[in-house]
Structures are given as C-alpha cells and as structure tokens.
Amino acid sequence: MTPLLDVTDLLVRHGDRTVVDRVSFQVDEGETLALIGESGAGKSSTALAVLGLVGPEPGSSVRFAGQELTGLKGRRLRALRPRFQPVFQDPYGSLDPRAPIGRTITEPLRVHGRPAGAARAAELMELVGLDPAYADRLPHELSGGQCQRAGIARALALDPRLLVLDEPVSALDPSVRSGVVNLLTGLQKRLGLGYLFISHDLDLVHHVAHRVAVMAPGGRLVETAPTHELFASPRDPYTKQLLGWAPSRP
Amino acid sequence: MTHASSADPLLAVRGLRVGIDGTEAVRGVSFAVRPGQATALVGESGAGKSLTARAILGLPPHGARISGSVRLDGEEIAGAGPSVYRRLWGRRIAYVPQDALAVLSPVHTVGDQLAAAVRSVARVPRAEARRRAVAALDGVGIADAARRARALPHEFSGGMRQRAVIAMALVNGPGLIVADEPTTALDPRVRDQVLDVLAQARAASGAALLLITHDLELAETRADEAVVLYAGRVAESGPAHQVFGDPRSPYTAGLVASKLPGWRTTGTARRGQDSLSATARTPQAPLPAIAGTPPSPLDLPRGCAFAPRCPLAAQVCRDEEPAPAATDPAGPRTVACHRAHQLPMPAVMLYDLQGLQDLQLREPTG
Ligand code: SF4
Numbered sequence: 001m002t003p004l005l006d007v008t009d010l011l012v013r014h015g016d017r018t019v020v021d022r023v024s025f026q027v028d029e030g031e032t033l034a035l036i037g038e039s040g041a042g043k044s045s046t047a048l049a050v051l052g053l054v055g056p057e058p059g060s061s062v063r064f065a066g067q068e069l070t071g072l073k074g075r076r077l078r079a080l081r082p083r084f085q086p087v088f089q090d091p092y093g094s095l096d097p098r099a100p101i102g103r104t105i106t107e108p109l110r111v112h113g114r115p116a117g118a119a120r121a122a123e124l125m126e127l128v129g130l131d132p133a134y135a136d137r138l139p140h141e142l143s144g145g146q147c148q149r150a151g152i153a154r155a156l157a158l159d160p161r162l163l164v165l166d167e168p169v170s171a172l173d174p175s176v177r178s179g180v181v182n183l184l185t186g187l188q189k190r191l192g193l194g195y196l197f198i199s200h201d202l203d204l205v206h207h208v209a210h211r212v213a214v215m216a217p218g219g220r221l222v223e224t225a226p227t228h229e230l231f232a233s234p235r236d237p238y239t240k241q242l243l244g245w246a247p248s249r250p
Numbered sequence: 251m252t253h254a255s256s257a258d259p260l261l262a263v264r265g266l267r268v269g270i271d272g273t274e275a276v277r278g279v280s281f282a283v284r285p286g287q288a289t290a291l292v293g294e295s296g297a298g299k300s301l302t303a304r305a306i307l308g309l310p311p312h313g314a315r316i317s318g319s320v321r322l323d324g325e326e327i328a329g330a331g332p333s334v335y336r337r338l339w340g341r342r343i344a345y346v347p348q349d350a351l352a353v354l355s356p357v358h359t360v361g362d363q364l365a366a367a368v369r370s371v372a373r374v375p376r377a378e379a380r381r382r383a384v385a386a387l388d389g390v391g392i393a394d395a396a397r398r399a400r401a402l403p404h405e406f407s408g409g410m411r412q413r414a415v416i417a418m419a420l421v422n423g424p425g426l427i428v429a430d431e432p433t434t435a436l437d438p439r440v441r442d443q444v445l446d447v448l449a450q451a452r453a454a455s456g457a458a459l460l461l462i463t464h465d466l467e468l469a470e471t472r473a474d475e476a477v478v479l480y481a482g483r484v485a486e487s488g489p490a491h492q493v494f495g496d497p498r499s500p501y502t503a504g505l506v507a508s509k510l511p512g513w514r515t516t517g518t519a520r521r522g523q524d525s526l527s528a529t530a531r532t533p534q535a536p537l538p539a540i541a542g543t544p545p546s547p548l549d550l551p552r553g554c555a556f557a558p559r560c561p562l563a564a565q566v567c568r569d570e571e572p573a574p575a576a577t578d579p580a581g582p583r584t585v586a587c588h589r590a591h592q593l594p595m596p597a598v599m600l601y602d603l604q605g606l607q608d609l610q611l612r613e614p615t616g
Binding site for chain 1: 294295437438439464465466501504505508509510511512513534535536537538539540541543544546559
C-alpha cells in the first residue's frame with residue numbers, strides 16, 4: 001500500500017546550517033507518527049517542509065499519496081494542499097483576532113472556492129465539540145481549549161487526509177487538555193486521518209502515537225520504532241538519554 | 251521588628267482579594283507558607299495564581315485593587331507601596347519569573363547585575379560584591395563562574411539564565427522566594443536540572459518557596475504543600491502528596507483523573523487510580539476528562555464556580571458558593587465543596603464513566 005505521506009532524504013538548511021539532515025519516514029492512513037526530540041532539534045522545520053512552507057534542498061522527496069510535492073507549483077500544488085493541514089501550538093495566535101470563529105473555521109473553504117455557509121461551519125464545530133452557537137464569537141471570548149478546537153475545525157474544513165500537529169495541546173490548561181487529546185484520537189478513528197505529531201511530551205506521545213521517530217540535535221533521525229518498542233527498549237544512545245535511561249549531559 | 255517562632259508562618263495570606271477593571275480575579279484566597287517550606291500555588295490560566303503572587307510581591311498590575319491581609323514575618327504588607335517593598339525586595343522576599351529576561355538587563359554582564367543586587371542591600375566594597383556574585387553563580391551549578399560572570403545574559407542558554415536568576419534571587423538571603431512558572435519555557439531535562447538547583451540552593455540557605463505553576467506534577471514532586479486555585483478561590487489545600495494522591499475536591503480529582511498515564515508507569519496501576527478500567531490505560535483510548543472550560547472572571551456562574559463542569563453538582567452548588575473548610579478538625583487539609591463528604595473513594599472515580607454509572611450519582615432529593 002502506498003503510504004499517505006512518504007518523506008525520503010529530506011534535507012533543510014537555514015543559510016549554511018543543516019536543520020533537517022536527510023530524514024526519511026512514512027505516515028499511513030489512520031496512523032500517528034510522533035516526532036520527538038529536544039527543542040531546536042529540527043522537528044518544527046520538518047513539519048514546515050512537509051507542509052511546503054519551507055523549501056527543502058534538491059534531492060529531498062515528499063510524496064503525498066504517491067504524488068511528489070517538492071517542485072510542484074501553481075494549480076497542481078493548490079489541488080493537493082487541502083489534503084494535508086496544519087494544527088499549531090498557540091490556539092490564540094493561529095486565529096484571526098478580529099474574525100468571528102465561525103468565519104475563521106470556514107476560511108479555507110472560501111480560499112478554495114467551496115461552499116462555506118453557516119451550515120458547514122456548524123457541522124465542523126459539532127465535529128470538534130464546539131457549540132455552534134459560538135460561531136459569532138471572537139477568539140478572545142473563548143478559552144484556550146475552545147480556540148484550539150476551532151483551530152482543529154479549520155484544519156478539517158477541506159476534508160484533509162493528513163494533519164501535521166505541532167505541539168497541539170502543550171499550551172492548553174490541564175483541565176481541558178485531555179478533552180482535546182480525546183478529540184484528536186477520536187477524529188482519527190472516525191475519519192481515518194494520518195497524523196504527523198510533533199511533541200516533546202513523552203507521556204503524550206506514548207498515549208497517542210502508533211510509531212515514534214526520534215530526532216537528535218542537527219536534525220538527524222536516530223531511531224524510528226513502534227511506540228511500545230521504542231519506550232520499552234530504545235536502541236540508540238540518544239533515545240536512551242532522551243528517555244532518561246542514560247545519564248544526561250551536564 | 252517582629253519575632254516569629256519557627257511554628258509561625260513566614261507568609262500568611264488571609265482573604266486576599268485582587269480586583270482589576272471592576273472584576274475580581276482573586277476572591278478571598280487564604281493560605282500560609284512556613285519557614286523553609288515549599289508551597290505550590292496551582293491553577294490554570296485565569297485562576298488568579300499569578301495575580302496572587304504579584305500582589306504578595308508588591309508588583310500588582312496597574313490599577314489593581316488589593317484587600318485582605320498579607321503578612322510577611324508578621325508584618326502586614328497587603329497593598330503596601332514601593333517604599334515598603336523596597337525594604338523587602340531581595341532581603342526578605344525575592345522573585346523568580348518565568349522569563350529570565352524580565353529581570354535581567356540585556357546590556358550588563360550577569361556578574362555586574364548580581365554584584366549590583368548585592369550592593370543595593372549591603373554596603374560592601376565592589377570587590378566583595380563581585381566575590382559574592384561569583385559565589386552565588388557557583389552555588390547554582392554554573393561551572394567556571396568567575397569567567398561566566400563576565401558574559402551577557404543572551405550568551406547563556408535558557409537553563410543557565412534561569413540559574414542566574416535563581417542566584418540573583420538568593421544572593422541577599424531572603425526568607426521567601428516567589429517563583430512564577432520558573433521552568434515552563436525550558437526543555438524537560440533542563441527543567442529538572444534547574445529545579446534540582448533551586449531545591450539545593452534553598453536547602454543551603456533555608457529559604458521558603460512559593461511556587462506558582464499550572465503543572466500538577468511539578469507541584470506534587472517539588473512542593474511540601476499545595477494550594478489549588480479555581481476561578482479565584484482556593485478549591486483545596488494541604489500536604490501536596492495528599493492533595494494529589496487523594497484529592498478531596500471534585501476539581502482536583504478531575505485534574506488528577508485526566509492526567510496522561512505516564513509512559514514509565516503504564517501497565518502498573520497508578521496510585522489512586524486503581525478503579526480506572528484497564529482500557530483507560532490503553533494507548534489512544536479516551537482519557538477521563540473534565541467537561542467544559544474554566545469560567546472567565548467576567549462571567550462567573552452563580553454558586554460554586556466549578557458547578558457547570560462538576561459531575562457531583564447539586565442544587566445547593568448552584569445556589570451557594572462553598573467556603574473552604576477543614577476536612578477533619580485536627581488535619582492540615584481544607585476543601586471548598588458542599589459535597590466533599592459524599593465523594594467516592596478514590597475521588598478520581600468521579601471521572602470514570604463506568605464508575606459514575608455504578609455509583610449512580612444522583613442529586614440528593616429533599
Ligand atoms: S460544591 Fe458542588 S459543584 Fe462545587 S465542587 Fe463541590 S460538588 Fe462540585
């Protein structure tokens with residue numbers, strides 16, 4: 001079966017610094033691949049490259065459902081864009097502060113010239129457990145958890161197959177965090193979504209991920225394994241250190 | 251000058267209220283910090299924990315109205331102005347913020363700033379201030395402190411900067427350190443190192459700690475006492491391991507129940523959660539969760555602020571706000587809940603769907 005997302009030899013540089021160093025991984029339908037590592041290791045750069053928001057170096061390949069995305073431009077890229085969508089960490093920062101959230105949620109539909117009426121907004125809001133009566137509210141009138149649900153609803157507007165989630169619950173209050181985690185795992189089961197899930201929270205990754213890829217500083221993937229295996233018997237010294245199996249550097 | 255015996259609290263907060271723009275965000279908070287002890291003030295955004303800390307520190311936001319009582323070593327300081335606080339800052343009460351750059355100047359070396367802090371309190375020669383500054387950096391585990399003292403803050407890593415701020419807070423030997431989310435911005439591994447340093451430096455100096463945090467695990471593992479805030483009130487307080495090991499407030503129970511199963515402990519029953527069905531520990535299975543979201547201080551529900559989210563809420567909860575009361579007359583714990591005596595054991599069962607059905611929790615009639 002063709003993986004949903006197939007990344008091969010992804011190389012990203014900032015100036016002459018390599019931030020993602022020839023990284024390869026796959027994400028299947030209905031599967032969560034978590035990318036873990038310390039901050040600055042290149043996790044977010046990997047996400048941005050997958051989303052086409054930073055350009056990878058020549059030789060990199062990012063395939064979505066078998067189709068090569070790197071080098072794709074214009075209409076053909078636009079046609080694929082709806083299929084993979086980001087969810088970011090900061091629930092407030094990622095929403096337009098002046099737009100009612102019902103409008104923000106359906107914005108991607110308007111951009112792609114699809115019907116974006118109140119009915120679709122209500123449908124999306126219900127999908128993420130938001131009361132459709134909130135459609136007219138502004139982000140600052142909502143809690144962090146509600147804003148993050150709105151962000152997820154917006155990501156779902158175009159019926160994507162893959163979500164790229166960068167620390168999607170780490171900014172949320174503890175009393176709403178597990179509700180959003182349940183929402184994400186539930187949506188995946190219901191819709192068969194693939195998740196590229198970036199986080200430094202090992203408990204969270206252990207709970208949500210089917211497989212885990214470990215990124216070391218310098219942007220190298222040192223180990224990829226099924227979640228249970230990775231946590232029970234890490235192989236790479238860096239993974240061992242990250243999991244606290246080996247003494248950490250001072 | 252008051253002479254407090256060691257049994258007396260170092261800090262005693264009674265009925266503290268803080269209002270801004272006509273809304274009350276801290277609504278009658280009481281707790282105490284004993285000398286040398288670590289007390290965690292735990293809450294979510296909007297719960298009033300940072301405002302409480304800032305009121306204690308004499309750094310309230312502009313226009314805030316403070317009432318109630320804050321006693322430091324017996325001295326009443328609630329709402330006191332800078333003239334009073336200038337005498338206290340550094341010497342008796344010190345501040346460690348989340349963002350080190352909020353207290354470190356970017357244009358002076360770390361050593362110069364520490365030395366200036368020493369000289370702001372003690373009339374000592376520059377060389378002596380310098381020596382104490384370097385010793386303080388050494389005391390928080392900064393290797394090669396004499397050389398590092400000549401660096402500017404941005405030349406430090408995040409963890410090192412936070413250590414420098416801790417050194418600065420401790421350099422004049424205050425009795426109380428107020429740390430507001432001191433490690434939230436750091437990677438987990440660095441976070442643990444910084445917290446270890448803080449604990450060691452406190453043990454050496456005898457300073458007490460008021461730790462402001464949203465992180466239950468931090469509160470449970472790093473504090474002796476915990477005070478849990480919800481919507482500007484104390485939901486529950488007591489020894490930290492008791493509060494989180496056997497919560498007595500439905501809110502705290504919800505926080506504990508909805509904690510992610512730790513990857514280290516999964517497979518073995520977690521303390522206080524033996525009741526949770528086995529599926530709750532299976533990866534991707536739904537976690538116990540608290541419904542709804544915390545209220546805004548602008549729009550508090552009538553009665554208990556947690557009632558709209560509480561699985562135990564009854565009519566009395568919607569009519570009357572519960573007051574904190576001791577759970578047992580001789581004990582150290584308080585809880586503000588009308589139905590505290592009707593909680594299941596363990597209380598986290600409140601959030602276990604199966605458990606709820608088994609218990610058939612109904613509103614009492616009559
Ligand atoms: S007072 Fe009532 S609503 Fe509030 S926490 Fe207790 S049972 Fe729940």
